[in-house]
Amino acid sequence: xxxxxxxxxxxxxxxxxxxxxxxxxxxxxxxxxxxxxxxxxxxxxxxxxxxxxxxxxxxxxxxxxxxxxxxxxxxxxxxxxxxxxxxxxxxxxxxxxxxxxxxxxxxxxxxxxxxxxxxxxxxxxxxxxxxxxxxxxxxxxxxxxxxxxxxxxxxxxxxxxxxxxxxxxxxxxxxxxxxxxxxxxxxxxxxxxxxxxxxxxxxxxxxxxxxxxxxxxxxxxxxxxxxxxxxxxxxxxxxxxxxxxxxxxxxxxxxxxxxxxxxxxxxxxxxxxxxxxxxxxxxxxxxxxxxxxxxxxxxxxxxxxxxxxxxxxxxxxxxxxxxxxxxxxxxxxxxxxxxxxxxxxxxxxxxxxxxxxxxxxxxxxxxxxxxxxxxxxxxxxxxxxxxxxxxxxxx
Amino acid sequence: xxxxxxxxxxxxxxxxxxxxxxxxxxxxxxxxxxxxxxxxxxxxxxxxxxxxxxxxxxxxxxxxxxxxxxxxxxxxxxxxxxxxxxxxxxxxxxxxxxxxxxxxxxxxxxxxxxxxxxxxxxxxxxxxxxxxxxxxxxxxxxxxxxxxxxxxxxxxxxxxxxxxxxxxxxxxxxxxxxxxxxxxxxxxxxxxxxxxxxxxxxxxxxxxxxxxxxxxxxxxxxxxxxxxxxxxxxxxxxxxxxxxxxxxxxxxxxxxxxxxxxxxxxxxxxxxxxxxxxxxxxxxxxxxxxxxxxxxxxxxxxxxxxxxxxxxxxxxxxxxxxxxxxxxxxxxxxxxxxxxxxxxxxxxxxxxxxxxxxxxxxxxxxxxxxxxxxxxxxxxxxxxxxxxxxxxxxx
Numbered sequence: 001x002x003x004x005x006x007x008x009x010x011x012x013x014x015x016x017x018x019x020x021x022x023x024x025x026x027x028x029x030x031x032x033x034x035x036x037x038x039x040x041x042x043x044x045x046x047x048x049x050x051x052x053x054x055x056x057x058x059x060x061x062x063x064x065x066x067x068x069x070x071x072x073x074x075x076x077x078x079x080x081x082x083x084x085x086x087x088x089x090x091x092x093x094x095x096x097x098x099x100x101x102x103x104x105x106x107x108x109x110x111x112x113x114x115x116x117x118x119x120x121x122x123x124x125x126x127x128x129x130x131x132x133x134x135x136x137x138x139x140x141x142x143x144x145x146x147x148x149x150x151x152x153x154x155x156x157x158x159x160x161x162x163x164x165x166x167x168x169x170x171x172x173x174x175x176x177x178x179x180x181x182x183x184x185x186x187x188x189x190x191x192x193x194x195x196x197x198x199x200x201x202x203x204x205x206x207x208x209x210x211x212x213x214x215x216x217x218x219x220x221x222x223x224x225x226x227x228x229x230x231x232x233x234x235x236x237x238x239x240x241x242x243x244x245x246x247x248x249x250x251x252x253x254x255x256x257x258x259x260x261x262x263x264x265x266x267x268x269x270x271x272x273x274x275x276x277x278x279x280x281x282x283x284x285x286x287x288x289x290x291x292x293x294x295x296x297x298x299x300x301x302x303x304x305x306x307x308x309x310x311x312x313x314x315x316x317x318x319x320x321x322x323x324x325x326x327x328x329x330x331x332x333x334x335x336x337x338x339x340x341x342x343x344x345x346x347x348x349x350x351x352x353x354x355x356x357x358x359x360x361x362x363x364x365x366x367x368x369x370x371x372x373x374x375x376x377x378x379x380x381x382x383x384x385x386x387x388x389x390x391x392x393x394x395x
Numbered sequence: 396x397x398x399x400x401x402x403x404x405x406x407x408x409x410x411x412x413x414x415x416x417x418x419x420x421x422x423x424x425x426x427x428x429x430x431x432x433x434x435x436x437x438x439x440x441x442x443x444x445x446x447x448x449x450x451x452x453x454x455x456x457x458x459x460x461x462x463x464x465x466x467x468x469x470x471x472x473x474x475x476x477x478x479x480x481x482x483x484x485x486x487x488x489x490x491x492x493x494x495x496x497x498x499x500x501x502x503x504x505x506x507x508x509x510x511x512x513x514x515x516x517x518x519x520x521x522x523x524x525x526x527x528x529x530x531x532x533x534x535x536x537x538x539x540x541x542x543x544x545x546x547x548x549x550x551x552x553x554x555x556x557x558x559x560x561x562x563x564x565x566x567x568x569x570x571x572x573x574x575x576x577x578x579x580x581x582x583x584x585x586x587x588x589x590x591x592x593x594x595x596x597x598x599x600x601x602x603x604x605x606x607x608x609x610x611x612x613x614x615x616x617x618x619x620x621x622x623x624x625x626x627x628x629x630x631x632x633x634x635x636x637x638x639x640x641x642x643x644x645x646x647x648x649x650x651x652x653x654x655x656x657x658x659x660x661x662x663x664x665x666x667x668x669x670x671x672x673x674x675x676x677x678x679x680x681x682x683x684x685x686x687x688x689x690x691x692x693x694x695x696x697x698x699x700x701x702x703x704x705x706x707x708x709x710x711x712x713x714x715x716x717x718x719x720x721x722x723x724x725x726x727x728x729x730x731x732x733x734x735x736x737x738x739x740x741x742x743x744x745x746x747x748x749x750x751x752x753x754x755x756x757x758x759x760x761x762x763x764x765x766x767x768x769x770x771x772x773x774x775x776x777x778x779x780x781x782x783x784x785x786x787x788x789x790x
Contacts, residue, residue, distance in 0.1 A: 028614050054712030054720050083708050083720050085736040117705025118738060226709045282562050296691070300782055310512025314621045317449030325449050340481045343513060384779050387695055 002245040003162045004252070010140025012067060013158030013172035014195040016040045016237040019369075020137040021146025025130025026078040026115075026122060032146035034126060035075045037191055038135045042069040043233040044200035045206045050228035057081040057088030057121075058111045059229065064089070070108035072098060073191065073231060075147050076126055077114040077176070082226035091121040099125040103135060112229050113191050114176060144174035147189055151176050155260045159249045167240035169196035177261040188215070188261055192228045192253065195238035196246055206247050207232050210231055214254035218262045218378045220255050230254075262378045263361075267385025270302055271378065273363040276316075279373030284321040286364065286375035291319035293379030302381035303393075307353035309337040309345070316366055327369030332356040340369060397640040398557045399647070405535025408553030408567035409590040415532040416541025419524025421473040421510075421517060427541035429521060432586055433530045435463040437502060438628040439595035441602045443610075445623035452476040452483030452516075453506045454624065460483070465503035467492060468586065468626060470494050471521055472571070473510040474718035477621035483666040485517040502587045504779040509544055509571060509584050539569035542584055546571050550655040556591075556645045562635035564591040568648050581585045583610070583656055585625045587648065591641055600643050602627050604777060606668055612684075613657045613773045617645035617713050625649075657773045658756075662780025666731040666773065668758040671711075674768030678680035679716040683761065686714035688774030697776035702748035704732040704740070711761055722764030727751040735764060 018038045026033035045068075049059045058081055074096065081088045096109045113121070144154040158172035177188025194203075211230065232250075263271045266290045274292045279285035292298055295315040301308040309330050316323055326341040333356045337344055345353075356362050406414045414434045421428035433539055435571055439461075444454045469491065476483045509517070534635040539549040549578045553567035564569055572583025589598075606625065625646075658666045670689040674680035696703040706726050711718055721736040728751045740748075751757050 050467070050713075051715075052709060052712040053716075053718050054708050054723075073729040080705075083705055084738065085720060116735065117703075117709055118740065120738065226705075226712060296777075303782065308512075310475075310478055310621075313449050314447060314512055317621060318445075320446075321448075323448050325480060328449075338478070338513070343479065343515065345513065382691075382782065384782050387698065387777065387779050387782060 001164055002242055004245065004249050005160050005162070007158045007160045009158050009168065010144055010156030011037050011172045011191055011193045012138035012140040014193045014235070016195060016235050017172070017193045018135055018138050019143040019334060020134060020139045021142035021144070022129065022132060022393045024125055026076065026125065032142055032300040033077050034129055035143040035146035036130070036133050037073045037143065037193060037233070038106070039071040039193070039233060039235045041235040041237055042071050043235045043237055044069060044198070044203065046200060046204040046232040048211050048230040050225060052226050052228070054083060054226050056113060057084050057092055058113050059227065061089050061092045062110050065108070065110070070107045070110060072106040072109035073112060074109060075112045075189065077147055077149050079113060079119055079121055080115045080117045080227050081113040081121045082117040084118070084120055087120065089302040089373065091123045095121070095123050095126050096132070099130050102131050103133070105135070112189055112231070114147065114227050117226055134390040140172065140174065148173065149176060150185060150263055153264060155257055155264070156201040157253050157256050159253060160193065161242070161245045161249050163240055163242050163245065163271070167238070169238035169240040169250050170192060171196065171246070171253060173257060175257040175261060177353060188228060190215070190254070190257060192230070192232040192250070193233070194234045195236065196234055197236040197239050197241045198234050198246060202243065203232055203234055206243070206250060209253045210254050212248070214251060214258040217376060218258040259378055262380050265380035267383050267388070268380030269383060270378065270381045271361040272302060274377045274379060275363055275365045276368065277365070277374045278368040278370055280322050280371045281373040283373070284373060285373040287380050288316050288319045288376035289375045290370065291315050292366070293377040297383035297384065302357065305335065305354065305357040305359050307332060307350060309353070312366060314336065316368070321368070322370060323368045325363070329367045329369060331361050331365040397560055397637055399640065399644050400555050400557070400566065402555045404533070404553050404567055405551030405569050406432050406567045406586055406588045407533035409565040409588045409630070411590060411630050412567070412588045413530055413533050413535045413579065414538040415529060416537035416539070417524065417527060419520055421471065421520065426470050426509070427537055429524055430538040430765045431525070431528055432468045432538065432588060432628070433501070434466040434588070434628060436630040436632055437466050438630045439464060439593070439598065441595055441599040441627040443602060443606050443625040445620060447621050447623070449478060449621050451455035451508060451622040452479050452487055453508050454622065455483050456487045457505050460503070460505070463503045465505060467501040467504035468507060469504060469525060470507045470584065472542055472544050473713035474508060474514055474516055475510045475512045475622050476508040476516045477512040479513070479515055482515065486518045490516070490518050490521050490525070494525050497526050498528070500530070506714055507624050507626070509585055511541065512621060516752040519548055535567065535569060542569065542571040544571060546659055548659055550652055550659070552648050552651050554648060556637070556640045556644050558635055558637050558640065562633070564589060564633035564635040566591065566641070566644050566648055568652060570652040570656060577582070583623060585649070585652060587625070587627040587645070589627070589629045591629055591630065592634050592636045593629050593641060594632040597638065598627055601638070601645060605642070605646045605649050609653040610648060612771060613653040654773055657775050660775035662778050662783070663775035664755065664778060665776045666756040667697060667775065669772045669774060670758055670760045671763065672769045673763040673765055675681070675717050675766045676768040677770060678768070680768040683711050683714045683716045683763065684770045684772035685708050687759065687761070688772040691777065697752065698778040700752040702727060702732065702745065702752050704748070707759060707761060708733065711763070716763070717765060718763045724762045724764060726760040728757050762788045
């Protein structure tokens with residue numbers, strides 16, 4: 001058996017990992033804008049990237065390296081280095097070569113970027129700034145702040161997993177993401193570090209499984225970015241591993257960060273869990289749950305705190321999954337508003353449903369009533385702030 | 396050969412058609428809320444309905460009739476008669492029986508509804524109100540006003556088609572729709588009347604073709620309603636028909652109404668044409684064009700008049716179609732902002748692109764640069780008014 005406890009430290013919680021975030025002038029007013037993660041031992045690295053075909057330069061650069069072990073990630077915000085062609089990849093080489101010259105202990109470094117698409121990387125600034133990195137710092141808070149774009153709060157978490165017999169290992173993580181969040185893929189930047197003694201193939205397969213029910217179940221606006229990245233770095237220095245414990249802790253970490261991103265969805269005021277049951281299979285449940293979390297009409301009804309269950313029914317119907325109003329039931333938390341063809345709404349029930357909608361977090365449960373297919377997705381409302389943030393993003 | 400001229404009259408333009416809209420108290424402040432279309436001769440009726448599986452009662456009622464010819468449509472706004480089960484269908488029967496008793500010249504009437512989902516039809520009010528219909532009125536304007544919901548203007552059009560040799564026929568139409576507009580299907584109510592001498596099978600096949608490039612190419616918010624309906628009624632009284640002329644006029648009518656609906660998209664300030672060329676086939680061009688017209692990030696950039704072409708590229712990349720940044724080119728009207736991997740944006744070009752974005756109607760052209768696949772979709776921006784309208788819809 002094992003125990004899992006929450007600890008401080010973010011990406012620096014695991015043994016042998018260092019990180020920091022500093023300001024070099026990409027963002028205004030002294031806000032931190034570049035970060036690093038460094039491990040004193042070489043790491044196996046598992047990864048999940050965007051399905052967007054306009055893949056950003058850092059992802060192409062990473063993939064071009066083939067099989068490798070490394071110990072350093074440089075991350076910048078404000079510029080995505082996307083749609084920048086082969087020049088964008090050469091820019092990364094130039095930056096990373098300069099960093100390696102300054103810090104000879106760095107081996108096979110990679111880069112990750114987030115921000116505006118279609119503008120060349122400000123490489124001179126990044127090179128100059130990264131000369132000031134102090135690789136002995138363990139400031140997971142600053143690192144998580146430096147990778148923020150439209151995020152209103154930084155996101156990090158860490159767990160210590162104690163195994164029977166006294167061995168233990170740690171997993172820490174940080175993530176950024178508040179817009180361009182979509183169930184089609186991982187949808188943001190997330191960096192996870194661990195001192196577990198796990199090989200690359202094992203951790204890649206666990207990571208892939210966990211992405212499906214966490215980041216891929218979270219939606220803010222249905223868009224999938226050019227830069228979505230999850231990196232999981234394992235340096236093995238704890239000497240300990242337990243697959244079940246590792247998987248459980250990793251999934252908890254990723255689900256926490258996925259929900260944090262939705263809760264920080266641009267302008268969001270509510271975190272809504274969409275639980276779909278009774279579909280003819282899990283895939284159809286997933287389609288229906290994601291249709292709900294992406295529907296503009298549902299999102300705006302949430303923002304208006306309007307228990308308009310008809311939009312829930314209509315969205316499930318429009319999603320293309322097998323369903324029929326005679327078998328469908330809908331709950332807002334535990335308030336059943338529609339049951340297998342029966343209109344339940346009346347003057348008593350409507351205020352109860354409206355009270356659920358006023359909560360900052362609640363569950364909308366649709367039982368399609370046919371078979372055993374289930375999926376849970378996470379979404380937020382869409383209000384005036386989303387429009388404001390995204391209409392004015394580049395300015 | 397033939398000539399096509401625009402004429403007045405909407406759904407009453409064609410010979411033998413009558414229509415009106417009146418206020419019976421479903422809407423506030425005297426606004427018209429029920430309408431009829433009546434033909435003095437029996438009509439063949441072609442139809443296209445929503446793909447939403449939570450099909451509204453009026454559509455189930457229509458389909459249950461099987462093959463029939465009729466001469467009367469009753470339309471109400473404010474209540475969709477959707478998710479109302481078999482009771483909703485019995486309500487329609489009761490309303491239409493009362494109308495037929497009052498007006499014995501009505502044969503095989505049908506009903507069409509639009510408004511809130513999940514509330515029983517206010518049938519007593521509708522029966523009482525429809526007793527006041529005057530079937531000799533030809534007021535296409537009032538009829539088009541009575542079917543509006545969140546529409547800010549009514550939508551109608553009519554053409555006269557003159558054939559060589561002096562024969563002629565007419566097609567008139569009205570539509571409502573401003574939200575729940577989505578490329579997945581027809582997406583609104585549209586009623587088209589014609590005195591052309593056309594059989595049902597011919598006009599159904601022409602209607603199906605025209606829907607693909609018109610209503611199915613229009614998007615406001617990516618939702619498909621429970622009630623979407625296009626009815627095409629032909630009473631044959633002109634004695635004239637010409638398939639090419641009929642198809643051309645019908646497609647023009649439907650494209651005009653589709654664009655009118657997008658232009659009236661809830662809170663929309665811009666009508667944007669998304670032309671995608673160079674895809675590996677027409678289907679992939681359609682997928683990419685509809686992804687653009689549905690992207691929240693694109694829509695909010697439009698609202699902000701921000702020539703953020705990176706979001707265009709990213710959305711095409713995320714749509715799943717075959718593409719590569721090295722072959723992609725993007726224009727805002729005739730301003731090329733990205734050409735086959737080359738970043739063109741600079742201080743001279745950005746103001747030109749920004750000037751296009753300030754127009755109330757313009758074209759975004761993406762050439763994927765691979766093969767000959769093409770599709771054109773129509774969309775609008777998304778601003779604060781959309782949120783306001785949809786957050787407060789039921790109140």
